[in-house]
Amino acid sequence: xxxxxxxxxxxxxxxxxxxxxxxxxxxxxxxxxxxxxxxxxxxxxxxxxxxxxxxxxxxxxxxxxxxxxxxxxxxxxxxxxxxxxxxxxxxxxxxxxxxxxxxxxxxxxxx
Amino acid sequence: xxxxxxxxxxxxxxxxxxxxxxxxxxxxxxxxxxxxxxxxxxxxxxxxxxxxxxxxxxxxxxxxxxxxxxxxxxxxxxxxxxxxxxxxxxxxxxxxxxxxxxxxxxxxxxxxxxx
Numbered sequence: 025x026x027x028x029x030x031x032x033x034x035x036x037x038x039x040x041x042x043x044x045x046x047x048x049x050x051x052x053x054x055x056x057x058x059x060x061x062x063x064x065x066x067x068x069x070x071x072x073x074x075x076x077x078x079x080x081x082x083x084x085x086x087x088x089x090x091x092x093x094x095x096x097x098x099x100x101x102x103x104x105x106x107x108x109x110x111x112x113x114x115x116x117x118x119x120x121x122x123x124x125x126x127x128x129x130x131x132x133x134x135x
Numbered sequence: 136x137x138x139x140x141x142x143x144x145x146x147x148x149x150x151x152x153x154x155x156x157x158x159x160x161x162x163x164x165x166x167x168x169x170x171x172x173x174x175x176x177x178x179x180x181x182x183x184x185x186x187x188x189x190x191x192x193x194x195x196x197x198x199x200x201x202x203x204x205x206x207x208x209x210x211x212x213x214x215x216x217x218x219x220x221x222x223x224x225x226x227x228x229x230x231x232x233x234x235x236x237x238x239x240x241x242x243x244x245x246x247x248x249x250x
Binding site (some may be wrong): 028030058060065066067068070071073113121123125126127128132 | 139145175176177178180181183191226228238239240241242244
């Protein structure tokens with residue numbers, strides 16, 4: 025069935041360094057790829073998304089890239105700050121009916 | 136504007152007891168989702184509503200789980216009877232379009248503990 029694999033499961037970086045989280049999806053019909061940030065005790069919150077007609081999207085310190093051929097997409101956070109510490113989820117959607125989430129990456133930013 | 140509101144935030148019940156969760160989506164959002172989130176995992180869809188119609192309930196364990204969205208606004212998710220394995224966070228989300236390919240706004244979730 026449809027699947028989204030996310031790596032790594034845990035990522036620890038020094039404040040100011042970059043963090044990269046990678047995901048792979050299985051359904052070639054997927055055309056929408058949101059990224060969510062979930063802080064402790066809260067629901068997931070969308071931080072950036074990308075559609076299949078775009079290869080890269082950037083919003084301040086956050087960027088997402090998409091390789092449709094390889095079915096890979098990645099989240100890049102530059103100049104990390106302690107408040108970036110959270111669990112990040114990638115997801116894929118076929119534009120209609122179901123969003124499949126990855127298992128999450130727990131990011132620790134050390135001050 | 137208020138976000139997605141869920142209640143209660145926490146619930147502890149004994150196994151075999153019933154439990155219900157309530158969700159009030161963002162005003163004007165016609166699509167409502169209930170997700171299950173187990174510890175250390177991503178959300179998994181239980182049911183999706185378009186207005187008052189359940190359009191995808193394929194992952195809802197219908198022997199013990201039920202949901203309703205009367206009048207196409209608020210929704211309740213019920214478990215009867217609860218089992219130990221139902222302990223998890225139940226998330227409600229809503230979005231403004233039926234295609235699914237738009238931002239979903241999540242509530243804070245209800246953490247259920249079955250003892």
